[in-house]
Amino acid sequence: MNVKGTLMKAVNISKSFGKIQALKNVDFQISYGEIVGLVGDNGAGKSTLVKILSGVYQPDEGEIFFEGKKVSLSSPAIARNLGIETVYQDGALIPLMSIWRNFFLGKEILNRKFFVKTLDKKRMKEECASYLGSIGIRPLSLDKEVAILSGGERQAVSIGRAMYFKAKLIFLDEPTAALSIREAERVLQFISEVRKAGISIVFITHNIYHVYTVADRFVILERGKKIGEFNKEEVTPEYIMDIIRSGRVK
Amino acid sequence: MKLKILSFFLKKKEFPVLFSLTLFFLVFSSFSSRFATLENIASIFSLTAEMGIVVAGITLLMVAGEFDLSVGSTYGMAAVILVFLRLMQINILIAILLALGTACFIGFCNGIITLKAGIPSFITTLGMLMVIRGLIYFITQGYIYKLDAPPLFYKLLSDCLLGNFRISVIWFIIITLVLAVILSSTKYGNWLMAVGGNKEVARMLGVNVFRVKLITFILTSFMAGLSGIIATSRFGMVMSTFGEGMELEAITAAVMGGTLLSGGYGTLIGSFLGTIFISSVKSGLILIGAPAFWYQTFVGIALIIAVIFNSSIARRIIE
Numbered sequence: 001m002n003v004k005g006t007l008m009k010a011v012n013i014s015k016s017f018g019k020i021q022a023l024k025n026v027d028f029q030i031s032y033g034e035i036v037g038l039v040g041d042n043g044a045g046k047s048t049l050v051k052i053l054s055g056v057y058q059p060d061e062g063e064i065f066f067e068g069k070k071v072s073l074s075s076p077a078i079a080r081n082l083g084i085e086t087v088y089q090d091g092a093l094i095p096l097m098s099i100w101r102n103f104f105l106g107k108e109i110l111n112r113k114f115f116v117k118t119l120d121k122k123r124m125k126e127e128c129a130s131y132l133g134s135i136g137i138r139p140l141s142l143d144k145e146v147a148i149l150s151g152g153e154r155q156a157v158s159i160g161r162a163m164y165f166k167a168k169l170i171f172l173d174e175p176t177a178a179l180s181i182r183e184a185e186r187v188l189q190f191i192s193e194v195r196k197a198g199i200s201i202v203f204i205t206h207n208i209y210h211v212y213t214v215a216d217r218f219v220i221l222e223r224g225k226k227i228g229e230f231n232k233e234e235v236t237p238e239y240i241m242d243i244i245r246s247g248r249v250k
Numbered sequence: 251m252k253l254k255i256l257s258f259f260l261k262k263k264e265f266p267v268l269f270s271l272t273l274f275f276l277v278f279s280s281f282s283s284r285f286a287t288l289e290n291i292a293s294i295f296s297l298t299a300e301m302g303i304v305v306a307g308i309t310l311l312m313v314a315g316e317f318d319l320s321v322g323s324t325y326g327m328a329a330v331i332l333v334f335l336r337l338m339q340i341n342i343l344i345a346i347l348l349a350l351g352t353a354c355f356i357g358f359c360n361g362i363i364t365l366k367a368g369i370p371s372f373i374t375t376l377g378m379l380m381v382i383r384g385l386i387y388f389i390t391q392g393y394i395y396k397l398d399a400p401p402l403f404y405k406l407l408s409d410c411l412l413g414n415f416r417i418s419v420i421w422f423i424i425i426t427l428v429l430a431v432i433l434s435s436t437k438y439g440n441w442l443m444a445v446g447g448n449k450e451v452a453r454m455l456g457v458n459v460f461r462v463k464l465i466t467f468i469l470t471s472f473m474a475g476l477s478g479i480i481a482t483s484r485f486g487m488v489m490s491t492f493g494e495g496m497e498l499e500a501i502t503a504a505v506m507g508g509t510l511l512s513g514g515y516g517t518l519i520g521s522f523l524g525t526i527f528i529s530s531v532k533s534g535l536i537l538i539g540a541p542a543f544w545y546q547t548f549v550g551i552a553l554i555i556a557v558i559f560n561s562s563i564a565r566r567i568i569e
Binding site for chain 2: 054056075076077080086088092093094095096097101104105106107108110116117118119121
């Protein structure tokens, strides 16, 4: 691990949906180049925290700092411009759109033709093919719809997209949940590649064994509260599972 | 190799409508020697042009995952505004701009109500269809009003260029091509497909779903208004039933052209062919001397077959 200081820090984050308190005074931080496993049972608040830190939801209370500056993540576009990317369980791709269109969605490369800005399709396809090729993905055709890719390939395209756009921080929300054992291993291998590139990762999962192999630190949530935070060398996977199961640190 | 070529065409969104159109032309040409003549084709295109412009707009909205059932009323309202402003001696350009502005305002209301209140656009626009149609009846009191406009107005919008071939066909083709380029080659078009395909994913990737959908609602109404103005120039008058029933025909044409009702997938060229198909059915049935009421039955059967084709293509892609 190559930790050089804090990349993102969230202080006292609270969020309610009607009468349900999804998060209560949660503090969270991640350093440059660090992989943090964000774990907890269903309804613990993991996805809500990620959505707040990636600009999808706005917190009711609390402050967020990115690279030392206080930021207001009022939309996912603002978060993406800061270098925060999120990869969801289904890969956050549009099934009926082509691979290259998905790859550049929200950050299209444009050129000017007859005073009108149009998509630079040639360049986008070339960049997409070259980048995906460099990380070992060679789909039949980039014009094919994403729906033809396997779950593992979709995750790889999403993670590849985040790396291409020079993400500083990637949230992986249950990236291995719907995958076969072989595909999950491939995605974990991918995560190691991302780490080599010096990108920080927050890995959200139910499967402690998947995250344990790659994470440096673990943050455990339970019913909207942070109940524990451990460095990898302090805990075993079984110990973390025990905390999640019982809902408290022994 | 042959199988590869066949599979390539089968997977094209436009295939079902192109196939139906070709089959229809072959069958009807054998029944009536007047069907496949240049004169009849020109008249099919001329009848198609106004509907086709509405279909082009509604296709974009359907790709964005929304509906507009109020296009027929918007078409009628734009025509009524134009004719009434002319009756008040308002300058033709200002009258056109105000008619188009009214159409855009209807689209804006459709969009704002649907997106802010979170109700399905099917319901919002069904309500708007009735509201606007009621207003049209109120304004016209059921009478027919003649349009008074300078010759250039007719020359630019609806005059015959060659035989039955009207200039409105040129507008129809230009609009279809421009919107096709917008859909396939601009950021807005890319975002349109994304919000129709999965609006949550699109939002998470930074797409402004609200803005994209609102613009498309307005654009659809603008096309309906423009089409209403072109139709007024062809008929030289307006009446309270102007555009009635147009919405279902427009959606039918778009669906036949390969646009999915579920959104995220569609093509302007397919919609163009779908509109031509519907007009050809009208013309073909008249030429073979079939009773007029067979028209709807025929279009209905063709629609169901096209949807079966389309869903099987979409399923094949997903599988």
